[in-house]
Amino acid sequence: MKILVTVKRVPDVETQLKPNAEGTDFVRDNIKWVVNPFDEIAIEEALRVKEKNAGSEVVLVSIGPKTAQEQLRTGLAMGADRAILVVADENLESLAVAKVIAKLVEQEKPEIVLMGKQAVDYDMGAAGQMLAELLGWPQATFASKVELGGGEAKVTREVDGGLETVACPLPAIVTADLRLNEPRYASLPGIMKARKKELKEIPVADLGIATAPKAKIVKLETPPKRQAGKKVGTVQELVQLLHDEAKVI
Amino acid sequence: MSNVLVVAEHLHGKFPKTTLIAIAAGKALAGKTGGKAIAAVLGTGVDGLAAELASYGVDVVAVEGAQFEHYLADAYTGALAEILGSKGCATALATSTALGKDLMPRLAARLDAAFVADVSGIESADTFIRPMWAGNLFATVKVEGTPRVLTIRGTAFDAATKGGQGAVEKASVGAAGKMKFVEFLETKSDRPVLTEASIVCSGGRGLKSGDNFKTVLEPLCDALGAAMGASRAAVDAGFVPNDLQVGQTGKVVAPALYFAVGISGAIQHLAGMKDSKVIVAINKDEEAPIFQVADYGLVGDLFKAVPELTEEVKKLKAG
Numbered sequence: 001m002k003i004l005v006t007v008k009r010v011p012d013v014e015t016q017l018k019p020n021a022e023g024t025d026f027v028r029d030n031i032k033w034v035v036n037p038f039d040e041i042a043i044e045e046a047l048r049v050k051e052k053n054a055g056s057e058v059v060l061v062s063i064g065p066k067t068a069q070e071q072l073r074t075g076l077a078m079g080a081d082r083a084i085l086v087v088a089d090e091n092l093e094s095l096a097v098a099k100v101i102a103k104l105v106e107q108e109k110p111e112i113v114l115m116g117k118q119a120v121d122y123d124m125g126a127a128g129q130m131l132a133e134l135l136g137w138p139q140a141t142f143a144s145k146v147e148l149g150g151g152e153a154k155v156t157r158e159v160d161g162g163l164e165t166v167a168c169p170l171p172a173i174v175t176a177d178l179r180l181n182e183p184r185y186a187s188l189p190g191i192m193k194a195r196k197k198e199l200k201e202i203p204v205a206d207l208g209i210a211t212a213p214k215a216k217i218v219k220l221e222t223p224p225k226r227q228a229g230k231k232v233g234t235v236q237e238l239v240q241l242l243h244d245e246a247k248v249i
Numbered sequence: 250m251s252n253v254l255v256v257a258e259h260l261h262g263k264f265p266k267t268t269l270i271a272i273a274a275g276k277a278l279a280g281k282t283g284g285k286a287i288a289a290v291l292g293t294g295v296d297g298l299a300a301e302l303a304s305y306g307v308d309v310v311a312v313e314g315a316q317f318e319h320y321l322a323d324a325y326t327g328a329l330a331e332i333l334g335s336k337g338c339a340t341a342l343a344t345s346t347a348l349g350k351d352l353m354p355r356l357a358a359r360l361d362a363a364f365v366a367d368v369s370g371i372e373s374a375d376t377f378i379r380p381m382w383a384g385n386l387f388a389t390v391k392v393e394g395t396p397r398v399l400t401i402r403g404t405a406f407d408a409a410t411k412g413g414q415g416a417v418e419k420a421s422v423g424a425a426g427k428m429k430f431v432e433f434l435e436t437k438s439d440r441p442v443l444t445e446a447s448i449v450c451s452g453g454r455g456l457k458s459g460d461n462f463k464t465v466l467e468p469l470c471d472a473l474g475a476a477m478g479a480s481r482a483a484v485d486a487g488f489v490p491n492d493l494q495v496g497q498t499g500k501v502v503a504p505a506l507y508f509a510v511g512i513s514g515a516i517q518h519l520a521g522m523k524d525s526k527v528i529v530a531i532n533k534d535e536e537a538p539i540f541q542v543a544d545y546g547l548v549g550d551l552f553k554a555v556p557e558l559t560e561e562v563k564k565l566k567a568g
Contacts, residue, residue: 013516017382026386038498095358123381123497124366126354129322133358138428139322141351144491154431158491159347160444160500161260165431166321178481178498179491214363218376219389226523229544231535235554238529238547239561246527246544248448248506249473249562 001056001148003046004110006101007075007083008036009068010121017121019220025091026121026220035071038116040078041176044183045146046114047079053148057081059108063088063100069199076194077186083197088204088211091122096211098130103207105135110171112153117142117175128175138168144179251284251374254333255307256343256352258320259290259298266445267344269408272305274371274401275342276409281374282340288415289332291317291325299417306413310336310420319430320348326355327424333360335420339395342368345501346444349400357398364398365390369405383497383520403444404503404524436490438477443493446476448506451495451522452488453480455511455532455551459488465555466510472562478502478522480512496521511551514539531555 011017012034017026035043043060050056060075060083062068072083086100105113118125132139140146140155144163147154153168158177168174186194204211232238242249255275258268275286288302291312299311310332316324329352333341341356343349345367357364370378375392377399443449450473452466462477470477478495479488495502497520507525512518514530514537522528523542530543531551540546547554 011382013383017386019386026382094354094364095361098358118498120497121382123383124354124364125350126357126364126366129351129354130358130364132322133326133355138426139351139355140428141322142347157347159433161442161492162433162435162490164433167429167431169427177491178485214394215365215390215392217388218391221387221389222385223380223387226528226542228541229528229546231540231546231548235547235557235561238545239558239565241545242506242527242529243565246506248527249565 001049001053001112002108002110003049003056003058004105004108004113005039005042005046005058005060005075005080006113006115006127007039007043007060007062007071008116008119009033009062009064009071010036010119013037013120019222023220024217033067033070035074036116036119038118038120038176040183041178041180042114042116043075043078043080044181045176047184048181049148059084059110061101061104062086063092063097063204065089066201072199073194074186076197076199077191078184079190081197083199085199085201086204086207087201092211093213093215094124094126095130095214096209097127098134099209100204100207100211101127101131102134103209112148112170113173115173115175117177128173132173138172140166140168140172141175142177143174144177146174146180251282252336252338253279253282253284253286254329254336254338254341255286255288256329256341256349257288257290257302258343258346258348259292262298264298264301265442266408267346267403269305270403270406271342271344271401272307272409274406276307277406278340278342278371278374281371287336287338289329291328293318303415303417304411305409306415308415309417311417312420312422314422316425321426321428321430322351322355323426323428324424325352326359327426328422329356330359331422331424332420333396340397340399342399342401344403345400346403353398353400360396360398362396362398363392363394365392366400367402368399369402383516384523385516402501404501436492440470441474441476443476443478443495443500444502447504448473448475449478449502449504450475450508450510451478451480451512452483452510453512454482454486456483456488462489465552469508469555469559469562472559472566480515480518509539509543510555512539513537514542
């Protein structure tokens with residue numbers, strides 16, 4: 001089985017991001033960059049599928065600056081077989097990302113595309129669903145369990161009020177939620193091997209896809225900080241304040 | 250082409266508050282686009298639901314069909330795309346529920362539309378405010394051209410109230426998809442729904458076990474008439490089901506009163522609750538970041554403080 005997994009380079013989640021002077025994006029200098037946490041889960045799931053299905057291949061895809069090689073190498077060190085980096089200087093919006101990946105899917109012909117349910121930088125949570133529509137494939141987002149067999153993916157999804165299971169005939173798109181698995185760490189031999197694995201770069205312009213944004217950030221701000229209130233000494237004092245001062249109980 | 254299509258999500262023959270919020274946001278936006286809000290309801294036996302929607306003063310398109318009995322992204326996308334075209338809608342929106350988040354990006358791709366996720370403010374017909382980076386940045390986004398597809402942050406808009414009478418139109422739609430519904434395992438609870446409650450009590454890793462959620466936190470929830478929530482750490486540890494998770498990647502809530510019990514206050518948790526009106530933190534670690542956003546902080550052992558709090562609340566209610 002051939003599995004395509006998307007990998008986004010994002011700032012480490014503990015980073016305090018600051019708006020740039022123009023207010024059109026966040027400042028990208030002096031930041032620690034990591035694999036988007038949900039994409040790590042997607043990579044892990046792909047590796048588990050590969051381990052169960054002999055002859056499988058896991059292909060990673062990233063769209064971003066040349067430095068996104070680092071994140072692809074991380075995925076290769078975890079155990080993916082090869083990687084493709086679509087080099088784009090500008091940050092592409094979700095629909096453009098989906099169009100680029102759709103093009104690669106046409107070339108690579110995977111049976112399943114595993115993605116993170118959202119990238120934690122822009123928090124859009126859209127590329128997977130958009131890719132599914134562009135390809136005319138079923139989609140199973142927010143996956144907490146994936147069973148492959150009989151030409152379909154049976155996926156348990158984390159939805160409001162419980163867990164929903166849907167059946168998607170392959171090929172299909174699955175986006176990973178937190179509880180899908182616990183991603184492995186790259187082993188030292190894995191890291192050594194990753195250096196020799198294929199990492200192909202394609203300039204985004206070569207794909208002939210219109211990537212101009214349909215929506216633009218015109219202002220970016222940090223919200224006003226909530227002020228710390230008071231510490232109370234006892235439960236009685238707390239209840240009294242909630243009743244008399246805050247008037248919420 | 251200036252009408253706004255609102256996706257009216259329903260469960261067990263009722264509209265959750267999140268749907269009423271979408272209607273209000275749809276009306277507000279239609280006021281700016283110079284059109285009207287039109288609500289779409291899909292399913293089986295939707296006549297009653299359609300009539301109820303119309304009583305909020307919006308026109309309604311009711312789509313009856315066995316393929317819409319359960320929500321499935323591909324069939325719903327096809328149906329909504331048809332309705333958008335036939336009703337002169339340049340904009341479609343839904344609240345950022347699990348359904349809204351799953352459906353609307355797909356619809357945007359179908360229409361080759363601009364998509365804006367999790368809108369927390371409507372500046373004008375084409376300019377919206379949205380949080381990113383776990384709510385630590387707010388972006389004002391200007392959309393070029395139409396169509397436009399949005400999801401709306403439920404905590405940022407009030408629910409629509411009844412008034413006026415819209416027209417109901419039954420539409421027959423041919424769309425069908427490849428996906429199949431298998432089952433829905435619903436979390437049963439007598440407590441208020443997390444995204445609708447005026448008081449939320451959330452527990453974190455500090456509660457140490459699922460049993461402690463039942464014996465320590467649940468009595469407090471019941472005394473207050475509160476919904477129960479949890480941090481990602483507590484959900485990851487298997488203490489409580491995933492649908493209780495409050496945070497960047499879980500539910501976003503903004504109740505009048507929020508209790509964070511045994512929750513340290515990771516950035517991604519704060520993203521889901523920091524717009525609450527009053528925040529109370531109970532934690533034994535006085536350095537915990539949650540105290541930096543709490544209006545009232547109690548440093549202490551939650552296993553002692555929470556039962557005491559439950560008793561005090563009961564006394565107050567009885568008095």
